[in-house]
Amino acid sequence: xxxxxxxxxxxxxxxxxxxxxxxxxxxxxxxxxxxxxxxxxxxxxxxxxxxxxxxxxxxxxxxxxxxxxxxxxxxxxxxxxxxxxxxxxxxxxxxxxxxxxxxxxxxxxxxxxxxxxxxxxxxxxxxxxxxxxxxxxxxxxxxxxxxxxxxxxxxxxxxxxxxxxxxxxxxxxxxxxxxxxxxxxxxxxxxxxxxxxxxxxxxxxxxxxxxxxxxxxxxxxxxxxxxxxxxxxxxxxxxxxxxxxxxxxxxxxxxxxxxxxxxxxxxxxxxxxxxxxxxxxxxxxxxxxxx
Numbered sequence: 001x002x003x004x005x006x007x008x009x010x011x012x013x014x015x016x017x018x019x020x021x022x023x024x025x026x027x028x029x030x031x032x033x034x035x036x037x038x039x040x041x042x043x044x045x046x047x048x049x050x051x052x053x054x055x056x057x058x059x060x061x062x063x064x065x066x067x068x069x070x071x072x073x074x075x076x077x078x079x080x081x082x083x084x085x086x087x088x089x090x091x092x093x094x095x096x097x098x099x100x101x102x103x104x105x106x107x108x109x110x111x112x113x114x115x116x117x118x119x120x121x122x123x124x125x126x127x128x129x130x131x132x133x134x135x136x137x138x139x140x141x142x143x144x145x146x147x148x149x150x151x152x153x154x155x156x157x158x159x160x161x162x163x164x165x166x167x168x169x170x171x172x173x174x175x176x177x178x179x180x181x182x183x184x185x186x187x188x189x190x191x192x193x194x195x196x197x198x199x200x201x202x203x204x205x206x207x208x209x210x211x212x213x214x215x216x217x218x219x220x221x222x223x224x225x226x227x228x229x230x231x232x233x234x235x236x237x238x239x240x241x242x243x244x245x246x247x248x249x250x251x252x253x254x255x256x257x258x259x260x261x262x263x264x265x266x267x268x269x270x271x272x273x274x275x276x277x278x279x280x281x282x283x284x285x286x287x288x289x290x291x
Contacts, residue, residue, distance in 0.1 A: 032166025039157025100218035104227035106275035113268035155228035163215035180212030217283035
C-alpha cells in the first residue's frame with residue numbers, strides 16, 4: 001500500500017505522517033497563530049454576545065482556563081509535557097524572578113518612552129490612534145475594567161502564542177536569534193490591520209524582539225506577560241483612548257528641544273540599558289540552573 005493510500009484509509013496515521021513531514025517553521029507559525037487567536041478572540045466575543053456584568057465574569061474565567069490549559073497545568077495528559085515546554089512552564093529561582101521582572105518593567109517603560117520620543121519628533125496622529133475603541137463613552141470605572149481585561153488578555157494570549165508556542169519550537173530548530181526574528185516579523189504583520197500600526201511599525205517589530213529576548217533569557221513567559229499587560233494598560237487608556245488623558249505635546253520642530261523631550265529621551269535610553277543588563281543577568285542564571 002502506498003503512503004497516499006495509507007493516509008486515505010487510516011486518517012489518524014496519515015495525519016501523523018503528514019505532520020511529521022511538515023517543516024517546523026510552518027507548524028510553529030500555525031500553532032502560534034492558533035493559540036494566540038483562540039485567546040484574543042474572547043474579548044470581542046464575550047462583549048458582543050453577553051451583557052457587561054456577565055462578560056466581566058466570563059473574561060477572567062476564560063483567561064484562567066486558557067492559562068491552565070496552555071501552560072500544561074490542566075488538560076489532556078498525553079500533551080501535558082509538550083504544553084508545559086511551549087509555555088516555558090519552568091521553575092525560576094528568586095534571583096531569576098527579580099532580574100526577569102526588573103527587565104519586564106524596563107521593557108514596558110522602553111515602549112512607552114519610545115512612543116513619547118517618537119511623537120515629539122513627528123506629530124502624534126491622534127485620529128489614527130483613537131479609532132473605534134469606544135472606551136471614552138463608558139463610565140470611568142467600567143472603562144478601566146475594560147482596559148485591564150483587554151490588556152491582560154493581550155498580554156497572556158499573545159505571549160503564549162508568539163513567545164511560547166511559536167518561538168520555542170523555532171528556537172529548538174533554528175536557534176534563538178532566528179526564532180526571535182521570525183516571531184517579531186509575524187507579530188508585526190498581524191497588527192497591520194490596526195489603524196494605528198503604520199506610524200509605529202518599527203516599534204511593533206522592536207517590542208516583539210524585546211519580548212522574544214525576555215522570554216528566552218528568563219526561561220519563562222510570565223515576565224513577558226507582566227510587561228505586555230503593563231504597556232497595554234497604558235496603550236488602551238492613554239494612546240488608544242482618552243481614559244487616562246491625552247497626549248498634547250507638539251513636535252520639537254515647533255517647540256524646540258525642551259525639558260520634556262530631554263527627560264523622555266533619557267528615560268528611554270536608561271530603561272534600554274537596564275533592560276539589557278537585567279535580561280542578561282536572568283539569562284546567566286537560567287544557564288546556571290540548566291547545568
